[in-house]
Amino acid sequence: MSYAAFDPFSAGPTNLGANIPLDGAFAPQSGPSVGSMTPTPWLAPERLTISFAPDGTSISGYGSQLFTAFRDWMTPNQVEANILKAFQQWARVASINAGYLADGGQQFGVNALTQGDPRFGDIRVGAIPMHDDVFAVSVAKHPSLSGSWGGEIIFNTNKSYPNVNEFYAVALHEIGHVLGLRHSAHPQSVMNDRALNTQLIGQDINRLRALYGVRRLDTADVGNKNNDSPDKATRIENPGSLHGTIPLIVYGDIAASTDRDYFELSPLSNYEGPIKFELVSSGISLLRAKLSIINENGQLLHEISGTGIRGNRLAFTIPQAVDGMTYYVRIEAADQSLYAQGSYALKVTYEDAVTADPQLIERVLVGNYWQLKQSDVREIFQNPQTYYFNQELMLNDSIATADKLKTSLPFSTNQHFQVIASLSYQADIDFYEIKSPQQLGPDSAITLAVQSIGAGPLVTTLQLFDEQQQLLPTITRLNGNGELVLQAAGIDANTTYFVAVGADQVGDNFDEGNYQLTVRFDQPLATVDSLADGSLSNATAAARRQYHALYVAETQMFHLALTASPSTTRELAQVWVTIYNRQAKPVFRALTTPGQTRTAKSVVLRPGSYTIQVSLADNTLDPISINYALDGTGITDPVGPELLDPSKKPFKKAGPGDPNYVYPGNILSPNTYITVNGNPGTTPQNQMQQPPFVDPNAWYWYPQWLTPTVPFM
Numbered sequence: 001m002s003y004a005a006f007d008p009f010s011a012g013p014t015n016l017g018a019n020i021p022l023d024g025a026f027a028p029q030s031g032p033s034v035g036s037m038t039p040t041p042w043l044a045p046e047r048l049t050i051s052f053a054p055d056g057t058s059i060s061g062y063g064s065q066l067f068t069a070f071r072d073w074m075t076p077n078q079v080e081a082n083i084l085k086a087f088q089q090w091a092r093v094a095s096i097n098a099g100y101l102a103d104g105g106q107q108f109g110v111n112a113l114t115q116g117d118p119r120f121g122d123i124r125v126g127a128i129p130m131h132d133d134v135f136a137v138s139v140a141k142h143p144s145l146s147g148s149w150g151g152e153i154i155f156n157t158n159k160s161y162p163n164v165n166e167f168y169a170v171a172l173h174e175i176g177h178v179l180g181l182r183h184s185a186h187p188q189s190v191m192n193d194r195a196l197n198t199q200l201i202g203q204d205i206n207r208l209r210a211l212y213g214v215r216r217l218d219t220a221d222v223g224n225k226n227n228d229s230p231d232k233a234t235r236i237e238n239p240g241s242l243h244g245t246i247p248l249i250v251y252g253d254i255a256a257s258t259d260r261d262y263f264e265l266s267p268l269s270n271y272e273g274p275i276k277f278e279l280v281s282s283g284i285s286l287l288r289a290k291l292s293i294i295n296e297n298g299q300l301l302h303e304i305s306g307t308g309i310r311g312n313r314l315a316f317t318i319p320q321a322v323d324g325m326t327y328y329v330r331i332e333a334a335d336q337s338l339y340a341q342g343s344y345a346l347k348v349t350y351e352d353a354v355t356a357d358p359q360l361i362e363r364v365l366v367g368n369y370w371q372l373k374q375s376d377v378r379e380i381f382q383n384p385q386t387y388y389f390n391q392e393l394m395l396n397d398s399i400a401t402a403d404k405l406k407t408s409l410p411f412s413t414n415q416h417f418q419v420i421a422s423l424s425y426q427a428d429i430d431f432y433e434i435k436s437p438q439q440l441g442p443d444s445a446i447t448l449a450v451q452s453i454g455a456g457p458l459v460t461t462l463q464l465f466d467e468q469q470q471l472l473p474t475i476t477r478l479n480g481n482g483e484l485v486l487q488a489a490g491i492d493a494n495t496t497y498f499v500a501v502g503a504d505q506v507g508d509n510f511d512e513g514n515y516q517l518t519v520r521f522d523q524p525l526a527t528v529d530s531l532a533d534g535s536l537s538n539a540t541a542a543a544r545r546q547y548h549a550l551y552v553a554e555t556q557m558f559h560l561a562l563t564a565s566p567s568t569t570r571e572l573a574q575v576w577v578t579i580y581n582r583q584a585k586p587v588f589r590a591l592t593t594p595g596q597t598r599t600a601k602s603v604v605l606r607p608g609s610y611t612i613q614v615s616l617a618d619n620t621l622d623p624i625s626i627n628y629a630l631d632g633t634g635i636t637d638p639v640g641p642e643l644l645d646p647s648k649k650p651f652k653k654a655g656p657g658d659p660n661y662v663y664p665g666n667i668l669s670p671n672t673y674i675t676v677n678g679n680p681g682t683t684p685q686n687q688m689q690q691p692p693f694v695d696p697n698a699w700y701w702y703p704q705w706l707t708p709t710v711p712f713m
């Protein structure tokens with residue numbers, strides 16, 4: 001097939017040539033070898049955020065150049081505008097919002113909340129130089145992907161984009177991936193990886209809706225309720241007992257460009273000061289909104305329309321409330337553009353009386369609180385501490401008093417559960433009761449995930465019990481960087497289970513804090529490869545270390561888990577794994593303790609030879625002997641820019657049409673990476689350090705011992 005130049009005015013797709021894919025998306029494909037890689041829909045799609053990495057932001061060792069790289073033909077504002085417009089084209093057809101967030105410039109992949117981190121968007125956009133055979137790479141969310149990689153979109157600054165529409169088409173495609181969509185063979189689909197299309201087709205929309213549902217009506221518009229006219233206005237509750245000290249906040253959604261939402265406020269009696277109405281879509285969605293304030297006589301007091309594409313904050317203050325007067329608020333789209341759909345929050349404040357913390361007000365406005373009733377929102381302001389720490393759940397300290405979790409929306413019944421709570425005193429343990437779905441597939445697994453919230457004060461444990469309160473065996477998938485993910489097979493349908501969340505080492509500095517627990521039944525049991533195993537002892541210096549060679553043929557993201565046998569206590573011994581590149585630079589490091597499986601951040605390794613060093617750090621003169629196992633898997637398909645650049649590959653295919661790579665020692669394997677047990681690898685051994693004995697829990701939070709600068713592509 002011949003290459004056809006991209007014509008923005010042509011209705012048909014642009015064929016990029018049969019051998020040139022659009023991207024190297026870290027979007028897992030289907031297939032038996034990667035069955036564990038089902039992309040995961042976002043947990044709170046109604047409150048996604050998107051941010052743009054400022055130039056210089058570290059993306060695995062490269063400084064992002066999103067704005068300078070394309071400046072010859074796009075202003076910084078146009079860069080953002082194209083990507084936001086692409087996002088909005090997806091978001092408007094399903095229950096999805098993306099709030100625009102300023103990006104703090106933290107390096108990509110840092111420890112972070114899977115969603116809702118205030119420092120940067122859940123979806124982050126950057127650009128670095130890559131080989132010129134892809135336009136961009138993106139990372140879909142995935143259950144065994146740790147750190148904050150999920151949702152990242154990285155454009156290739158070495159790729160020349162003949163025009164803005166081509167850039168827009170790439171953005172549309174990559175956002176499809178980060179929302180969980182795979183490639184499509186349909187020539188007009190924006191998910192076709194051989195074409196640049198700029199309009200969603202029915203197939204794209206249907207596949208998105210299969211994950212997130214159609215754009216959901218807000219509670220004021222659901223069922224036979226409908227606040228589209230003043231006589232059906234939603235009442236803003238206004239308890240006189242609070243004397244206007246807290247803001248009144250309600251949430252809504254403009255689901256269609258014709259949707260109008262009315263709210264009604266009967267102000268506090270005897271209050272004659274100013275009343276401020278503020279409509280916020282900025283940070284919540286990209287809705288271009290219009291706010292109108294009308295009094296009970298039908299008199300329009302004020303009308304203001306938003307502009308731009310990043311959402312709006314529109315405010316109007318009535319200087320003096322008229323006693324006994326009812327006011328109406330009308331919210332609608334400012335125009336019939338692409339930005340006519342989106343969610344919002346409305347805040348009403350008695351300016352002379354409000355005393356609530358402004359930062360808390362901001363959090364409640366833009367955070368994931370939109371499903372709360374007005375009375376619950378008031379609770380947050382009346383008891384801000386207890387609300388955040390969810391301490392009423394402290395009553396759930398035994399199976400008998402387990403907290404029964406409800407299915408989280410928009411998942412079908414008993415597929416998915418989520419709770420945010422805390423371990424708030426020493427030896428606190430929280431029990432939850434869940435029920436498995438009515439039907440489960442033959443290889444169904446339960447996946448338990450707990451994430452510490454905040455800058456690392458809590459290292460958790462998880463336990464799974466059956467209906468008879470018997471402890472069930474689990475496999476540790478992730479344990480590090482504030483995340484713990486376990487899976488268990490052999491799960492029965494329509495059956496009660498119990499989950500316990502506790503602290504890993506009670507009495508240390510890491511046994512209290514907030515966490516988010518997620519339980520789901522829609523992920524198959526992950527499969528991992530055994531990469532290396534052996535034993536270590538403290539008998540001699542040489543016995544403390546073992547080496548293995550790792551050869552990587554295709555750039556890919558690795559997930560690695562290190563297990564040590566329970567031969568002694570964790571106060572006496574630790575096992576480290578470090579992966580060094582040829583230049584003796586550590587590119588990955590993880591620590592585990594006897595009897596535990598631990599992981600570190602997922603790591604992207606490009607083709608080359610590496611040395612795996614496993615070493616014992618001990619704290620005793622008594623003899624110690626420990627067995628270890630390093631398991632791992634490429635959690636993405638081989639990705640990226642080097643796929644089609646054979647000159648960059650250290651390991652070549654055995655011959656035309658031969659699936660095997662030729663690895664050192666004439667090892668032939670179709671695998672895109674291999675390990676060789678007991679082979680010292682190519683790294684100069686005198687340049688490899690022996691990691692020290694450290695506080696095994698504190699290690700989780702030592703950035704200098706986490707994966708340092710890692711080449712990305």
Ligand SMILES: [Zn+2]
Binds near residue numbers: 022023024173177183
């Ligand atoms: Zn793609």
